[in-house]
Amino acid sequence: MNITVLVENSTPSSRFIARHGLSLFIETGERHILFDVGPDAAFLDNARTLGIDVAAADTVVISHGHSDHGGGLKAYLERTRDAACPAPVYVREHAFEKHLSGTRERHRSIGLDPALAEDERVVTTGEVRALGDGLLLFSCAGGEHALPASNGRLFACNAQGELVPDAFLHEQSLLVHEGDRYILISGCSHAGILNIMARAETLAGAPLDAVVAGFHLTAPSAGTMADAEQIRLLGREMASLSTCFYTFHCTGLDAYSLLRDELGDRLQYLYTGASVEV
Numbered sequence: 001m002n003i004t005v006l007v008e009n010s011t012p013s014s015r016f017i018a019r020h021g022l023s024l025f026i027e028t029g030e031r032h033i034l035f036d037v038g039p040d041a042a043f044l045d046n047a048r049t050l051g052i053d054v055a056a057a058d059t060v061v062i063s064h065g066h067s068d069h070g071g072g073l074k075a076y077l078e079r080t081r082d083a084a085c086p087a088p089v090y091v092r093e094h095a096f097e098k099h100l101s102g103t104r105e106r107h108r109s110i111g112l113d114p115a116l117a118e119d120e121r122v123v124t125t126g127e128v129r130a131l132g133d134g135l136l137l138f139s140c141a142g143g144e145h146a147l148p149a150s151n152g153r154l155f156a157c158n159a160q161g162e163l164v165p166d167a168f169l170h171e172q173s174l175l176v177h178e179g180d181r182y183i184l185i186s187g188c189s190h191a192g193i194l195n196i197m198a199r200a201e202t203l204a205g206a207p208l209d210a211v212v213a214g215f216h217l218t219a220p221s222a223g224t225m226a227d228a229e230q231i232r233l234l235g236r237e238m239a240s241l242s243t244c245f246y247t248f249h250c251t252g253l254d255a256y257s258l259l260r261d262e263l264g265d266r267l268q269y270l271y272t273g274a275s276v277e278v
Contacts, residue, residue, distance in 0.1 A: 001028040001178055003212060004275040006046045006054075007038035007072075008248045011272035015049055017042040018272045020220060021068035022187055022249045024212075025052050028178050031133050034060045034087070035174060036187055037072035044072070044079055046272060055083040059131060062112075063187025065095035065170040068249075070112045077119055088123045090137055094170040100155045104163055107155060125172060128203070134177035138203055139169070143195030145237075149226050150219035150250075151190055166190075173213075175200045182206055183278055186213035188250045194237060210244045210278050212270075215259075218252035231255050235262030246270050246278065 006023040023043035026033040034057040037043055047054050054076065062070045073089070080086055096117040100107040116122065129137040154166040173196055174185040182204045186196055193215050201208055215234070217226040225231075235258060238245060245267045247256060256269050270276060 001026065001176065001183060001278045002275060003027075003246070003270070003278055004050060004052060005248065005270045005272055006043040006050070006052070008270065008272045008274075010253070013273050016046045016273040019068075020249075021071065022063075022214065023069075023072065024185070025054070025057070026176075026185065028135075028176055029133055031059060031135065032057045033135070033174070034076070035185055036061070036063050036069040037076050039068045039071035041072055041075035041079075044075060050273065050275075055080045057087050058085070059135070060087050060089040061137065061172070061174055062089065062091045062095060063172060064092065064168065064190065065097065065099050065112050066110050066188070067112060068110070069187050070095070073116055074113060077116065077121065086121055089119070089121050090123050090125050090129065090131070090172075091117075092125050092139060092170045092172040094156075097170065098157045099166060099170070100157075100163065101153055102155075103153065104155075107163070110154075129172075136175040136177070136203060137172050138175060138199065139172050140191040140196045140199040142191050143198055145192045145194035145198075146230075147192045147195075148190060148216040149230070150216055150224075153219050154190070173200065175203060177204065181209040183210045184208050184213065186211070188214045188216045190216055194234070197241075197243070207241070208243050210246065212246040212278060214248055214250040215255070216250045217255035218250055220250075225252055225254050228258060231258045232262060235259040239263050239266070244278075246276060 021038040
């Protein structure tokens with residue numbers, strides 16, 4: 001499997017546009033998957049620079065209903081409107097509902113454009129959705145491991161229009177079965193990366209060989225990072241597994257450095273323009 005980062009928070013090259021957000025182009029077997037589309041059209045510019053035709057994607061996945069992962073959806077739909085075989089866009093239930101970041105007193109909208117929910121290419125997914133060729137979309141409602149502390153700054157609206165903590169019913173991850181290997185792709189892992197891994201391994205019936213994910217250890221709206229000791233504990237739990245990890249975006253570079261102390265070369269950071277064989 002080859003993964004190219006079309007958009008991420010950082011880049012060492014002036015050739016690319018960095019944005020707070022995520023977009024990956026994944027090539028596995030005969031399938032080409034666009035996983036998230038970043039906050040705007042920057043992923044299209046970077047794809048062009050990299051020589052990647054996003055219209056070649058046969059599958060588009062939006063990991064959750066936040067604009068840093070799905071804000072570029074309108075640009076993608078417009079760019080590929082006349083494609084010979086337009087790809088379906090898989091979006092979890094509740095993804096187009098209202099989502100906010102901040103505090104109860106001061107917050108801002110970070111949701112997707114609800115008008116795009118009516119596009120004929122948008123496909124709503126449930127808890128599990130098989131896509132064929134070893135691709136499986138699934139959701140995770142949490143588990144025995146702690147949720148990211150930064151979830152506390154993320155909200156949704158209930159049926160009465162009241163601000164409530166986001167339960168992340170709009171989040172989904174991708175499990176890839178390639179040969180005899182299982183690889184997990186997760187956007188921000190709001191349900192907790194260890195919980196999502198446990199769910200993926202239950203579905204796979206086998207351990208994961210690799211995880212490509214943001215771990216949501218930073219809160220950009222507050223400019224804060226998770227407790228350092230909790231990050232080290234997470235790193236030690238990861239290190240006890242046989243899995244290799246690749247991360248980006250909401251993990252944050254400071255948290256990455258702490259995790260790297262525990263995991264060493266089994267953890268890599270992927271930035272805008274990076275390409276890796278997993």
